[in-house]
Amino acid sequence: MDHSITRRAFLACATTTAVVTAFRVNAAEVVPRKLSPNEKLRVAGIGAGGKGLDDIMSCARDRKRVEVVALADPDWKRCEEAFYRLKNAKQYKDYRKMLEEMGDQIDACTVSTPDHSHAPAAYMAMKMGKHVYVQKPLTHTIAEARLLRQVAAETGVITMMGNQGHCGxxxxxxxxxxxxxxxxxxxxxxxxxxxxxWPQGIADPLPEEPVPETMDWDLWIGPAPFRPYNKKYAPFNWRGWWDxxxxxxxxxxxxxxxxxxxxxxxxxxxxxxxxxxxxxxxxxxxxxxxxxxxxxxxxxxxxxxxxxxxxxxxxxxxxxxxxxxxxxxxxxxxxxxxxxxxxxxxxxxxxxxxxxxxxxxxxxxxxxxxxxxxxxxxxxxxxxxx
Structure with a gap:
C-alpha cells in the first residue's frame, strides 16, 4: 500500500488514466470498467463521523471530478454533519448492504472506522474492485495488512493509507x-x-449501558467479540481497548x-x-x-x-x-x-x-x-x- 501520494494524486490515478481499474466482481473474474475522462469518480464513505467526515469531505471538495454517492456508519448521531453537507449521498448503517446494493454505482471508498473494522471493510471493497483510501493504522493486525496487500495485488485497485504528516x-x-x-x-x-x-490500564469490561437510539451497536462491534455497549468505548476511547x-x-x-x-x-x-x-x-x-x-x-x-x-x-x-x-x-x-x-x-x-x-x-x-x-x-x- 502506497501512502507516499496525496489524496489528489489518489483521485487523479483513479480518474484520469485512459482505462481506470474500477472493477466489478463476478463469479469467474474481475472485469475492468472503463471511465471516460469526463466521468466523475463515485466515492462512498465507510465511516462518516469524526475523521471519516474529514476524509469524505476532502473528496467531496473536488466537485469537478468526484461525486460522493453513499455514506455508511452505524452511529448516525456522529454522522449528522456529513448527512447535512452531503444531502445527495444515500445513507446506510451497514457498509456491507451499501456495497451490495450500490456496488455498480461506486468506484472508490474511504474507510475511516475504528481500527478493528478497517480490514473487513477495505477487503470487501477491494474484492469488489473499489479503490480504497484507508485511515491509519491500516489494519488491526499484521496478518490483516498482509492480506490487504495481497488483495491489492490481485485486483489492481489503487490504494492509499491516511498519513497526513507524510506530506509535510x-x-x-x-x-x-x-x-x-x-x-x-x-x-x-x-x-x-x-x-x-484516552483510558488504558483498565482490567475489566465496562458495565452495560443503554445503546443510543441512533446507533447499531452490533454493527459497530463488527468482527470483535461481542460485549455490551458503554459510552466509554465509543466514540474515540476505543483506541485503548485490545478488541x-x-x-x-x-x-x-x-x-x-x-x-x-x-x-x-x-x-x-x-x-x-x-x-x-x-x-x-x-x-x-x-x-x-x-x-x-x-x-x-x-x-x-x-x-x-x-x-x-x-x-x-x-x-x-x-x-x-x-x-x-x-x-x-x-x-x-x-x-x-x-x-x-x-x-x-x-x-x-x-x-x-x-x-x-x-x-x-x-x-x-x-x-x-x-x-x-x-x-x-x-x-x-x-x-x-x-
Whole structure:
C-alpha cells in the first residue's frame, strides 16, 4: 500500500488514466470498467463521523471530478454533519448492504472506522474492485495488512493509507539532512508521544449501558467479540481497548515514526527484532498506560544510500528519552510532548510530532547550517488534501 501520494494524486490515478481499474466482481473474474475522462469518480464513505467526515469531505471538495454517492456508519448521531453537507449521498448503517446494493454505482471508498473494522471493510471493497483510501493504522493486525496487500495485488485497485504528516516539508528536510551525512552514521533513534490521551490500564469490561437510539451497536462491534455497549468505548476511547484499537503506538507511530522509517529505510530491512523494555498497566482488556519498546534493525539500503545497523526506541504514556549530553536544558527535543531524536556519529537531529521543524542540536549548529540539495518533491503547503 502506497501512502507516499496525496489524496489528489489518489483521485487523479483513479480518474484520469485512459482505462481506470474500477472493477466489478463476478463469479469467474474481475472485469475492468472503463471511465471516460469526463466521468466523475463515485466515492462512498465507510465511516462518516469524526475523521471519516474529514476524509469524505476532502473528496467531496473536488466537485469537478468526484461525486460522493453513499455514506455508511452505524452511529448516525456522529454522522449528522456529513448527512447535512452531503444531502445527495444515500445513507446506510451497514457498509456491507451499501456495497451490495450500490456496488455498480461506486468506484472508490474511504474507510475511516475504528481500527478493528478497517480490514473487513477495505477487503470487501477491494474484492469488489473499489479503490480504497484507508485511515491509519491500516489494519488491526499484521496478518490483516498482509492480506490487504495481497488483495491489492490481485485486483489492481489503487490504494492509499491516511498519513497526513507524510506530506509535510519537515519530514523531507529531515531525510535529506540525514542522507547528506549532516549527523554522520545514525546509530540510534528515539521516538516518543504523550499518548494515550484516552483510558488504558483498565482490567475489566465496562458495565452495560443503554445503546443510543441512533446507533447499531452490533454493527459497530463488527468482527470483535461481542460485549455490551458503554459510552466509554465509543466514540474515540476505543483506541485503548485490545478488541477495537491499537493503543498509542498504533495511533501515533505512523506519524511520529514516519521520519525514522523514511530517513533510515527501516521498512527496507529484511528482518528486525522487537523487545519490550518496560511497560506499566497492561491488562487483558487494554493496552498499557506507558511503555518503551526497542527495535533493532540490521544494515539495509535506503533512498539515501546504504545504512548501518540502528536501534530504534519507542516511548509512550509520557515517557521520553534521556536528554543527550551537550544539549542545553532550555532546548526542546522534538516539540516537547512528541517527537523524534536521531543520534549520529557526528551529531544529533530532532523533529516534531509530524516530522516538522527538523533541526540539528544543539541549536548553535543551525547558525551555519546549509540545507543539502532537495532530493524529494515537496507538496504545496504540505497539504494532504490537495
Amino acid at each position: 516539508d519537515g519530514v523531507r528536510d529531515l531525510c535529506e539532512m540525514i542522507w547528506a551525512g549532516k549527523i554522520g552514521k545514525v546509530t540510534e533513534a528515539h521516538i516518543w508521544t504523550n499518548r494515550p490521551v 477495537f484499537g491499537c493503543g498509542a503506538i498504533g495511533d501515533m507511530a505512523c506519524h511520529i515514526m514516519d521520519p525514522a522509517n523514511w530517513a533510515l529505510g527501516l521498512s527496507r530491512a529484511e528482518s528486525f527484532t522487537v523487545e519490550l523494555v518496560t511497560q506499566e498497566g497492561m491488562t487483558a482488556q487494554t493496552y498499557p498506560l506507558k511503555s518503551i519498546i526497542k527495535f533493532t534493525f540490521p544494515a539495509r539500503q535506503t533512498d539515501g544510500g546504504p545504512m548501518d545497523p540502528v536501534t530504534v526506541y519507542w516511548y509512550d504514556g509520557g515517557l521520553q528519552p534521556k536528554r543527550p549530553e551537550g544539549i542545553p536544558d532550555d532546548e526542546k527535543l522534538g516539540d516537547g510532548d512528541n517527537g523524534s531524536l536521531f543520534i549520529g556519529s557526528d551529531g544529533i537531529a530532532t523533529a516534531g510530532e509530524y516530522g516538522g521543524d527538523a533541526r540539528l542540536l544543539p541549536a548553535v549548529r543551525m547558525k551555519d547550517y546549509t540545507a543539502p540539495p532537495q532530493q524529494l518533491e515537496r507538496i504545496p503547503r504540505g497539504n494532504p488534501y490537495l
